[in-house]
Structures are given as structure tokens and as C-alpha cells.
Amino acid sequence: MDFVETLLTDRLRSAVATVLGPGHAARDLQVRSATRPEFGHYQTSLPLRLAGPVADSPRRIAERLVERLDVEDVCLPPAVQGAGFINFTLRPDFLARRVNEILRDAALCVPRGEPQRVVVDFSSPNVAKQMHVGHLRSTVLGDVLARVLAFVGHDVVRQNHLGDWGTQFGMLIEDLLEEGHDGADLDLAGLDAAYRSARTRFEADAGFAVRARARVVLLQGGDRGTLAVWRRLVATSLTAFDEVYVRLGVELDEHDVAGESRYNADLPRVVDDLLAAGLLTESAGALCAFLPGFTTRDGSPLPLLVRKADGGFGYDATDLAALRYRVEELRADRLVYVVDVRQSLHFEQVFALARAAGWLPERVATDHVAFGTVLGEDGKPFKTRTGATVPLVSLLDAAQERATALLDDRGSTLQGAAREETARAVGVGAVRYGDLVNGLGRDYVFALDRMVAMDGNTGPYLQYAHARSVSLLARAGGSGDVVTLLREPAERRLAFAVTGFPGAVAAVAETLQPHRLCAHLHQVATALSSFYEACPVLSAEAEVRASRLALCRAAQRVLAVGLELLGIRALERM
Incomplete structure (x- = not known):
């Protein structure tokens, strides 16, 4: 609600209290911008909604309210329109004063509430893969939200939650090493091609799949040689991502990077604490949270997989660790996740489990900015003619x-x-x-x-x-x-x-x-x-x-x- 809407709403509420009694002034008065220029600048349909409770015609209610409205310093005399709308037209001198305030105020008179520390999670590309059209929305939307929140006075912390950990890196690193590479001579396009080749090999060659999984264990265990290759992959990827961010005008840099790998050491503690709180249940060797209100289509309990049967961790656990870090270490008052709509259920579960565990106090607001898909002109998800994603x-x-x-x-x-x-x-x-x-x-x-x-x-x-x-x-x-x-x-x-x-x-x-x-x-x-x-x-x-x-x-x-x-x-x- 802008300044003038708030002002007119307050004046209308006072008139309602005087004419009809304080009880009717508590409702939403719905002063909104007028739908058409001939109706003035603002209007309200309040008299139509009061007709039943007041037992009078909407038009008569509107006329009674207009008689007691004190808006002469803001508006020309309010007009009753149709069955009972009240239309407001701002006075030219009032408009001129508002324009002059904007000319004088370096902040353009943006109303500010209580400043908050807001953590905005956005972009989040995957290491060793080129940014494609699927990253456009998260990157651009998140950038704008961070800019706007900072502009109105909040303390904004940007978080680029890179996909830089997990099974895919075992596949890629093992494939590179077996081919005699250490990743140093490849740019991001080359790494992308190498990853796709490793993925194909992983699915077709059972022996390679076993070696790739073993490489994941080495990576997670801190093996020096494996980590050295991994660091090269990350550095090459970040350089390429930064070039895209600069070109897009996105305010993200290396200081904002907080990839999945950051939380690797915290994952066992996440599991231990949830077990101690009685929030995890063993299911086929895995540890899952079964939260009230989350069910599958057939009504069965829907699990949130926190630890896999093989002892590994997925992104459910990583997102829980990241959330706890942002609340406890970054001291967030509001968490904003700019991630596509297909992850809505995932975030609902993560937020619910974090609340149940006490990691997400009621004072901390959570927002999943769920966005739709970018389509091609054929109405299908945007791809190249060969079906590949578009860089x-x-x-x-x-x-x-x-x-x-x-x-x-x-x-x-x-x-x-x-x-x-x-x-x-x-x-x-x-x-x-x-x-x-x-x-x-x-x-x-x-x-x-x-x-x-x-x-x-x-x-x-x-x-x-x-x-x-x-x-x-x-x-x-x-x-x-x-x-x-x-x-x-x-x-x-x-x-x-x-x-x-x-x-x-x-x-x-x-x-x-x-x-x-x-x-x-x-x-x-x-x-x-x-x-x-x-x-x-x-x-x-x-x-x-x-x-x-x-x-x-x-x-x-x-x-x-x-x-x-x-x-x-x-x-x-x-």
C-alpha cells in the first residue's frame, strides 16, 4: 500500500467509525488505484460490502461516508459512482508537492519499515556445467530482489548456493583421471562436455560406476589428489560464471559463493541433532523425517531423506545445514530462496523440519520465490533443435x-x-x-x-x-x-x-x-x-x-x- 492509499484509508476509516461505528472500521477498506482514469486516481467498493451488515443501500452508505470524509487537503470532493463506489481524485497541488518531494529526496521517498537482515539464495549453477536458460530466472529475479531489499534499507546477504559436491564429481574426476587429465587444460565448455561423457559412461559401464562412487568417498574424505582436481573444476567454473554475471549486470561475486561443499562437515551433526530430537525414522536403511501433513498421492507418509542407506547425504540434508548456518551464523531475519516452482514441496518440508527442530525460530520469515519455466516459441521447455539446453x-x-x-x-x-x-x-x-x-x-x-x-x-x-x-x-x-x-x-x-x-x-x-x-x-x-x-x-x-x-x-x-x-x-x- 503506497503513501496516498494509506492516507486515504486512514481518513476513510475515521469516517466509517463516525458514521457507522468503530466495529465497521476494522474491516479491510480496500482503497485501491482506480481501474479507469475517468474514475479518478483511487476508489473503494466498501459501501457495497457494508450494505448487508448496515441494512442500507450501498449508494446511501457511500453518500453518508462522503459527507464525513476529511480529505480536502488531499483530494477534490470525492464522488459517488454507480451503485456505491467512492472515487478519489487527487488535487493538482497535492500531486505537485508529491512530485517535488521525489525531486528533493535522494531515496525517492521509499517508505522504510524495520530494517532486517535478509539472506537471498539465488542463481546456484552447477560446477563443471555451463549456465543455460534454466539459470536465467533464478539469477535475474534474485539479483533484482536483492537490489530492491537493499534499496529500502535492509541488510542483504547474497548466497550463491553452487552445486559443487556429490556423486557427479566422483564421475567427472574419475573419468578425467582415467583419461590422463587433471582438469587444468579445460575451460567450462570442455568440462561440460567431459561431464556429459562421464555421465554416459557411468550409466553404461558398471565397473566405472563402482570406481566413480569410490572416488566420491575419496572426495568426501579429503583425499589430497582428488581435492586438487575438484578445486580446479570449481575455479574454472567460477571464472566462467563471473563472466556471465558481469555481462548480465548481476551483483554476485566470489564473496557470495556458498556452495554445497561448505556444509559437508556439518551434515553428520545435522543427522545427530535430528536423531536426538526424535525427528528421524529409519526406513530401508535410510534416515528420513516423516512430517505431519506431508503425504504422497495415495495418502502414504512422504519422507524427507536426510541420510541415504549407504551413509551418504543428499540435498535435503545440505539445505537443512545451509538454513541453520544462515539463521545461526549469518543472523538472518528473513530467508529468501529464488528457486523454481518444482522445488516447492521440498522447501515446505525443509522449513517444517527446521521449525520442528528449533533451528528456524518464529521470528525468522521464510519465502520460497517459486518461478515458472522458460518456454520456446513452440510452447515447450526451451531447448536447442537437438534437445540440448541452450547456453x-x-x-x-x-x-x-x-x-x-x-x-x-x-x-x-x-x-x-x-x-x-x-x-x-x-x-x-x-x-x-x-x-x-x-x-x-x-x-x-x-x-x-x-x-x-x-x-x-x-x-x-x-x-x-x-x-x-x-x-x-x-x-x-x-x-x-x-x-x-x-x-x-x-x-x-x-x-x-x-x-x-x-x-x-x-x-x-x-x-x-x-x-x-x-x-x-x-x-x-x-x-x-x-x-x-x-x-x-x-x-x-x-x-x-x-x-x-x-x-x-x-x-x-x-x-x-x-x-x-x-x-x-x-x-x-x-
Whole structure:
């Protein structure tokens, strides 16, 4: 709820208490942004919901409430619409003051609650495998959430939970050593190919499978030679991952890496403590937790496998150890996991077991940011024609090529390094925004032609809106300091859009849904375009010109900060 929604809700609650009694003021008053411009800026359907309990017509209730509403400093006289809606239209001078607050406040007036220490788990690629399209959502969504949470004042700890431990490394290391390699001469693409070869061999050659499993034991036992090869695999992978992060504009580095291997030594303690608490049951030699409320489709208890029958540990145990570390050592107040929706049940079980064990106090909030799948234009999970996963770097290359063509089609005058740098920023921005604009739980189609377009709800459209505002302000030779006049409807629409920015950012921090910020920035950009068409700026009279320039500067500032939060470069030329 943004500042104005909160203000109007408080005023409406006071009117309800006066007219109908305090009991009715306790309900959700549902003051929301109006669904259509002709209904003003905000509206509420409260009178329709009060009609039954109050035993009066909705319209009559609305009229009685409007008579007692004290909003003259904020709104024009509220209007009763239809059967009983109350519509609120903000006063132009109130809108102007809000825009000027944004111009003055370096933090853009984002409301701040109690600061928390928030641990955000995101990206999490696998060592010795190239990052592919399946890593896009976790990486980009997690990056934006970390940015937004830090922006509103929280202490954010980024955690890149690398897949760097387990059976797959026994396979790969054993195969490399038997082929006379130690991993030093392979880049990540070479390691990826070697892993796929080792996997095929593991499934086809029983003798190799036995040796690979023995290699896992050596790795987990700290064998010096095995660890040396493993460290090379990790170092090569991290170098390649960092190159992708830099290209994507993702704020992750080696200090944020906390792979599965970090928790290896803690896993026996996890088991011992759960056994001591009576939370594990032996099942076919394995140790499992059977938690209330978790069942299979046939109603049987659904286990959480904490230790395998052979004494090994899977990712259930590793995630429990990581959670306990983040609460006890990192002192987290909130845990955010950006992992695809297919892991929802897994995290429900992990959180429930951690609560039962006392490792997850009630004061610590947990959020699984569960996202959908990236699809190809055929509506199926995005793959190459051969059925292989699509490397993330190849997608970024393709996006940059489309962005270069877009700049050429629009007659861009940029040349050389500036042209290449801009094309890269537009391409990356298109890919990031194309992912972020979608609701979390939805699958979406990865369609580059639509993403790298200058019209519609796209990253390039927002970048162009920003660049256009920068150009206008530069041609003006300066900008107005304050907004003084909002006479035209297009001015008021733009001012209203600009002032909604703090609430949009706060909503993302609360709900962990970045598409809300995308929707708001698109609203600002489209309102800015309509403003240009309806309201001359440079040719306007002195006072009007200064006021409109200040409004443009406020919109430019909101777009710049908003794009930065989305990890998209706010371009000054395109």
C-alpha cells in the first residue's frame, strides 16, 4: 500500500467509525488505484460490502461516508459512482508537492519499515556445467530482489548456493583421471562436455560406476589428489560464471559463493541433532523425517531423506545445514530462496523440519520465490533443435545481435565502441526485462523479437523513454527546480504515475514480485509519451516551461532509479 492509499484509508476509516461505528472500521477498506482514469486516481467498493451488515443501500452508505470524509487537503470532493463506489481524485497541488518531494529526496521517498537482515539464495549453477536458460530466472529475479531489499534499507546477504559436491564429481574426476587429465587444460565448455561423457559412461559401464562412487568417498574424505582436481573444476567454473554475471549486470561475486561443499562437515551433526530430537525414522536403511501433513498421492507418509542407506547425504540434508548456518551464523531475519516452482514441496518440508527442530525460530520469515519455466516459441521447455539446453551466453549473443539491428533500423548515429556498448546494454536489458515482466508462477515464452522491440512493454521501450527525457533536458539547457502547475490532464497523469514509484518499490520488497515494478515503470513511460504529445515543453511560456521541465526531470529520475533496480542500464543515447 503506497503513501496516498494509506492516507486515504486512514481518513476513510475515521469516517466509517463516525458514521457507522468503530466495529465497521476494522474491516479491510480496500482503497485501491482506480481501474479507469475517468474514475479518478483511487476508489473503494466498501459501501457495497457494508450494505448487508448496515441494512442500507450501498449508494446511501457511500453518500453518508462522503459527507464525513476529511480529505480536502488531499483530494477534490470525492464522488459517488454507480451503485456505491467512492472515487478519489487527487488535487493538482497535492500531486505537485508529491512530485517535488521525489525531486528533493535522494531515496525517492521509499517508505522504510524495520530494517532486517535478509539472506537471498539465488542463481546456484552447477560446477563443471555451463549456465543455460534454466539459470536465467533464478539469477535475474534474485539479483533484482536483492537490489530492491537493499534499496529500502535492509541488510542483504547474497548466497550463491553452487552445486559443487556429490556423486557427479566422483564421475567427472574419475573419468578425467582415467583419461590422463587433471582438469587444468579445460575451460567450462570442455568440462561440460567431459561431464556429459562421464555421465554416459557411468550409466553404461558398471565397473566405472563402482570406481566413480569410490572416488566420491575419496572426495568426501579429503583425499589430497582428488581435492586438487575438484578445486580446479570449481575455479574454472567460477571464472566462467563471473563472466556471465558481469555481462548480465548481476551483483554476485566470489564473496557470495556458498556452495554445497561448505556444509559437508556439518551434515553428520545435522543427522545427530535430528536423531536426538526424535525427528528421524529409519526406513530401508535410510534416515528420513516423516512430517505431519506431508503425504504422497495415495495418502502414504512422504519422507524427507536426510541420510541415504549407504551413509551418504543428499540435498535435503545440505539445505537443512545451509538454513541453520544462515539463521545461526549469518543472523538472518528473513530467508529468501529464488528457486523454481518444482522445488516447492521440498522447501515446505525443509522449513517444517527446521521449525520442528528449533533451528528456524518464529521470528525468522521464510519465502520460497517459486518461478515458472522458460518456454520456446513452440510452447515447450526451451531447448536447442537437438534437445540440448541452450547456453545462456548464446542467448545474450543473439539478443545483442537483435539490438544492433534495432539501432540500425532506427537510424542510430552511434558508432564504434559506443554503438557496441549500447547494443549490449539494450540486448541484456531486453532479456532481463522479458523475464522480470512476467508473474513469478507463470511459464513464459522466450521470444527475442518481442523482447528486443522499441514498442510495447519491453526493456528497450523503457530505455528509450529514459534516453528521450535526458535528451530533452539537455536541449533545454537545464531543468526546472519544482513543479508548480499541473493544469493539463496529461500533466496530472504523469505526475500521478511518478508519485506511485515509492509504493511500487515497497510492494516488491514486501511481496517479492518484481513484475510490479516493471508494470509501474511502463506506466511512467507511457504517461511520459502521452505528456510529450499533449504538452509542449521547450516552447511553453516561462513558468509552464519550468514546471514541465521539472516534471520531466522527476520522470527521468524515476526511470533511472527503477531501471537500476531492475539491473538494466538507463541509457542516455540510443
